[in-house]
Amino acid sequence: MSIRIRPDKCVGCKRCIEACPGNLIKLNEQGKAWIKHEKDCWGCTSCLKECKVDAIAFFLGADIGGRGSTLSVTQKGDRNIWKVENPAGEIQTIEVNKKDANKY
Amino acid sequence: METKKIHTDVLIIGGGTAGCYAAITLGKEKDVKVLIAEKANIKRSGCLAAGVNAINAYITEGRVPQDYVDYCKKDGAGIVREDLLLSMSERLNEVTENMEKLGLVILKDENNKYVTRGNRNIKINGENIKPILADAVKKQENVTVLNHVNITDYIVEKNQIKGAYGFDVNEQVFYEIYAKAVLCSTGGAAGLYRPNNPGFSRHKMWYPPFNTGAGYAMGILAGAEMTTFEMRFIALRCKDTIAPTGTIAQGVPAKQLNAKGEVYETKYGLTTSQRLYGTVTENREGRGPCYLGTKGISSEQEKDLFKAYLNMAPSQTLKWLEAGQGPSQQNVEIEGTEPYIVGGHTASGYWVDNNRETTVHGLYAAGDVAGGCPQKYVTGALAEGEIAAEAILSYLQTHKEVPEEDAVKAKEKQQEYETYLSQKQSLLTIEQAEESMQKIMDEYAGGISTDYQYNESRLKLADEKICNLMEDCKKLSAEDMDDLLRIYEIRERLVVCRVVIAHLLARKETRWHSFAENMDYPDQSEEWLKYVNSRMENGNINIYLRELVTGGMAYEHTDSTR
Structure with a gap:
């Protein structure tokens, strides 16, 4: 389980590097963020939430059942809009309002 | 530096x-x-x-x-x-x-x-x-x-x-x-x-x-x-994603089931360690895998679970969506984590x-x-x-x-860091050191592979091997500060491992199943209603047993207890 950072989208703002609780993301010579320790990702998705240009997606490794889908999130005000994209490009979204408490 | x-x-x-x-x-x-x-x-x-x-x-x-x-x-x-x-x-x-x-x-x-x-x-x-x-x-x-x-x-x-x-x-x-x-x-x-x-x-x-x-x-x-x-x-978690089970177990609520569909949690008791021990035992005796029985929950409940997990363990929601089957259609498989x-x-x-x-x-x-x-x-x-x-x-x-x-002490510490940054790479890498430590602890100090069980013979071997590894880790080499961080993260875990082993050795009973499953002493004993404490003194870990501080009492440090 880890993250994928798209260099074509990354603007090198370093927000993900700053936030990662494991110090796993670094800046490369082209000024783009890359995950240096990809096996060491905890899956907290802090970097996804920091990224303003939707360059980072999260995925499950095949060893824990991953089959190529990715998860990403964009924030609009109080809403977190989560997006799951499967390998066929089909997208499913789930919206969570930060002001709503969990029912469980 | x-x-x-x-x-x-x-x-x-x-x-x-x-x-x-x-x-x-x-x-x-x-x-x-x-x-x-x-x-x-x-x-x-x-x-x-x-x-x-x-x-x-x-x-x-x-x-x-x-x-x-x-x-x-x-x-x-x-x-x-x-x-x-x-x-x-x-x-x-x-x-x-x-x-x-x-x-x-x-x-x-x-x-x-x-x-x-x-x-x-x-x-x-x-x-x-x-x-x-x-x-x-x-x-x-x-x-x-x-x-x-x-x-x-x-x-x-x-x-x-x-x-x-x-x-x-x-x-x-x-x-x-x-x-x-x-x-x-x-x-x-x-x-x-x-x-x-x-x-x-x-x-x-x-x-x-x-x-x-x-x-x-x-x-x-x-x-x-x-x-x-x-x-x-040791946490009882959703398999693979290691996401929390409490949200489902208490929130839905859902019972723990074995592969035959039998509710087994009542057989073992409901404390945190008993819930885990029950799952380990059902697996060992051939009735696994174990599940939280969620099949048949409403689609409304399922949607709420998707959201709840996005708020704390997003991988579980991704897993459900990726599988094309949510908890209403399939029970959630559970397992114990490493300690x-x-x-x-x-x-x-x-x-x-x-x-x-x-x-x-x-x-x-x-x-x-x-x-x-x-x-x-x-x-x-x-x-x-x-x-x-x-x-x-x-x-x-x-x-x-x-x-x-204290400039002298500070200089010594700085030199310790600089040594890792300057010494040549030996055969042992940071990655290998971590794997080696985890394998020793898993096999000799009651990890997942032994169903969390250990005995004195194994623990003594664990300590010997961890001590050897600590010695070898002094030769680790860091290319940059990122490597140095990872070297110290291993050093501190090795120190903790030694103390864990010393404590597991000291408590000669099994007070909590799985958490401390001592196969030399498989039962709980009144004699061990006391704290096992320790201090590192001259490089040795010395054990001190202390009497319980129960209701109405308050422990205070004194010169003799410091």
């Missing part, structure tokens, strides 16, 4: 739940200079990085703090400090209300009362709980935050704290920090044992893999007394007094590093941060002298 020297009144090591709340509490005294040293960034560091789904320690209406103490005592089979549990429990509701004022969303009913889940839990949206705490810290004028600085050792002289040493995890900077009082709030230790998913997803674990026991190790190396490291914590040392769930950690002061003068501990007080969860860690902060304020009233700098 450049040197940065800092003087402060209070140094907080680790800006997680307890550390941040202590800083907010200390923020009320504007004359006191406070510094938080954090190895990542307090915005998302520690246990709450992804968020949290519920407040699990709260005194609900009709209950009193003593009820919470009684619950913890039962769950820990008596090996808890009732004085610590009570002082924590008395503050659980107050810190919850404070968190709500800071911006935490808590579910309320039509009468404006918190909606409860069972006897001790309330429902929240905790996705942004860590940014909320971090924002509150930033508002304190007298608090400075040093992000991306990893602390490795205390400065202690004649059992008196003077500060700590560390380094910047990106730049070649050595930190020499002097403080009148220090609060250790670094969290517990993950990554000691081989994890559930040892390959690509090796860090898909319950506890934050970045909590590598730094606070424990620093205390152990400084000769502080530690307690109950043999009470390991962790974590004083916010079990009772492992520093031996502290009611002020949360350790046996080192002026050194305090709060949250997962502080022992004797299990089931803290989020609110208990906040409460301990507050207790320690208040105690530090009164300590500073009588300890005003500025600690004297």
